[in-house]
Amino acid sequence: MGAGALWGVVFLAPELVRAFSALQLTIGRYLSYGLLSAILIAPRWRELSRLLTLREWLALTWLSLVGNTLYYILLSNAVRTGGIAMTSLVIGFLPVAVTIVGSRDRDAVPLRRLLPSLLLCAAGALVIGWQALWTPASGSMTTGLTGVLCALGALVSWTVYAVGNSRWLARLGQVSAHEWNLLMGVVTGAQTLVLIPVALSIDTERHSTFAWMRFSVISACVALLASIVGSALWNRMSRLLPLTLVGQMILFETLFALVYGLIWERRLPTLLEGVAFALVGLSVTSCIAAHGRAARARVLGRHGHEAASAPAARLPDSRARWRRRLLL
Numbered sequence: 635m636g637a638g639a640l641w642g643v644v645f646l647a648p649e650l651v652r653a654f655s656a657l658q659l660t661i662g663r664y665l666s667y668g669l670l671s672a673i674l675i676a677p678r679w680r681e682l683s684r685l686l687t688l689r690e691w692l693a694l695t696w697l698s699l700v701g702n703t704l705y706y707i708l709l710s711n712a713v714r715t716g717g718i719a720m721t722s723l724v725i726g727f728l729p730v731a732v733t734i735v736g737s738r739d740r741d742a743v744p745l746r747r748l749l750p751s752l753l754l755c756a757a758g759a760l761v762i763g764w765q766a767l768w769t770p771a772s773g774s775m776t777t778g779l780t781g782v783l784c785a786l787g788a789l790v791s792w793t794v795y796a797v798g799n800s801r802w803l804a805r806l807g808q809v810s811a812h813e814w815n816l817l818m819g820v821v822t823g824a825q826t827l828v829l830i831p832v833a834l835s836i837d838t839e840r841h842s843t844f845a846w847m848r849f850s851v852i853s854a855c856v857a858l859l860a861s862i863v864g865s866a867l868w869n870r871m872s873r874l875l876p877l878t879l880v881g882q883m884i885l886f887e888t889l890f891a892l893v894y895g896l897i898w899e900r901r902l903p904t905l906l907e908g909v910a911f912a913l914v915g916l917s918v919t920s921c922i923a924a925h926g927r928a929a930r931a932r933v934l935g936r937h938g939h940e941a942a943s944a945p946a947a948r949l950p951d952s953r954a955r956w957r958r959r960l961l962l
Contacts, residue, residue, distance in 0.1 A: 637871065638886025640864030644706070645722050645891035647856050648713040649898055651849050653841060656710030657833045661826050662853030664702060667861040668823010670854075674862075675816040682817065685808050691821075693802050698822040701795025702861075703829070708788035716781020718895030722888050723758070723910050724785035729918060730755045731793040732881025736800075743878050743924055751882070751921035758913035761906050800872045800880055811869035819861060882921045885914060 648659060675682070712721040730752050734745070745752075803811060841849070872880055892911060896903060903911070 635883075635886045637864045637867040638883070638888075639890045640859045640867070641887040642722075642890030642894050643856060644709065644860050645713060645718050646894045646898060647852055648710045649718060649895075650852050651845075652714070653839070653845055654849055655833070655837050656707050656714065657829060658837055658849075659710050659853070660703060660706045661829050661833055662849055663706065663856050663861065664822045664826040666854045666857035667702075667819045668821075668826065670857055670862055671816040671819025671823065675813065675820065678813065682809065682813060686817075690802075690806070693798070694818055694821045695825075697795055697799055697802070698818050698825055700791045701799065702818070702822045703825055705788050705791040705795065708784045708791060712781050712784035712788060714781075715777050716785060718891065718898065720781060721785045721788075722891035722895060723907065723914070724782065725789060725792070725884070725888055725891070727755060727758075727789055728793060728796070728884040729881045729914075729921070731789065732796050732884070733878050733921065735793070735797045736877030736879075736881060743876070747924045747927075748878065748921060751917045751924065753917075754913050754920065755917035758910045758917065761910040761913065764906065796881065796884070797877065799869070800877050803869060803872050811873055812866045815862070815865045815869050818865075822861075876925070879921065879925050882918045885918045888914065 647663070648656065651659065654662075709721065709725075712724070733748055733752065803814060806814060809817075871883060875883070889911070892903070892907070
């Protein structure tokens with residue numbers, strides 16, 4: 635929930651600095667993220683660099699690309715062309731995608747038990763798409779469709795990241811979740827440096843000194859709140875919960891992003907937005923309930939097995955104790 639509350643700020647940032655492009659927002663956020671990460675990880679850098687092999691560094695590279703750089707460019711464009719509400723609710727479809735992938739893991743809750751949750755979330759996504767196409771925030775159907783496509787691209791990008799990151803965290807016993815996040819920040823910051831010449835050649839609009847100061851402060855705040863603290867909470871949660879349940883926790887990002895967007899736009903949710911969020915909320919609730927039933931079944935099955943095998947196991951032990959007593 636804490637990660638979702640902090641990540642929801644990301645959806646508001648493009649509205650706070652509309653004069654700057656999505657590429658500039660991405661560079662500002664992730665340069666700040668990289669700088670903060672480098673400062674925080676400096677005391678442990680030498681030790682951590684010895685623990686990581688080329689395989690881990692390659693994983694950090696592609697996870698940073700799909701989960702940070704590419705995702706945020708698509709997300710920022712989706713917010714600009716489709717609005718905060720539409721974008722946040724499309725991203726709310728992430729639980730379905732991550733849960734379907736996670737259901738293939740060993741000891742995962744069977745997909746058939748999660749079917750009600752997946753159907754509810756899919757219905758919510760359909761309601762979102764209907765509103766985005768027929769009542770777009772910009773008033774243009776073409777622009778609204780562009781926003782939906784960018785949001786769907788962000789959805790795919792972050793699904794790949796969520797699954798890959800969760801599985802890498804499960805393999806890395808020698809690196810903490812917070813250290814993994816800081817290492818990813820350093821790699822993301824390095825990747826962002828490559829984008830600076832591209833931004834300078836594409837974005838030729840001039841901005842005032844005050845606008846640049848506002849942009850810098852917002853980029854630093856988003857980097858600290860969302861990328862450092864929010865991602866640390868998310869990585870910790872990813873090690874505590876199964877992947878089929880990890881996906882459902884993304885709903886909290888959707889919830890807080892929608893709330894922040896409605897506050898920014900000073901309005902109440904529309905009927906379709908309310909219906910969509912109710913469906914997605916019921917989806918997560920039913921998924922948590924399915925995991926709870928599965929956990930109770932495993933515990934009861936374990937106790938039942940122990941109870942059934944206990945008499946046979948105790949018999950030889952008790953006979954051995956009696957023999958020892960007789961010998962004494």
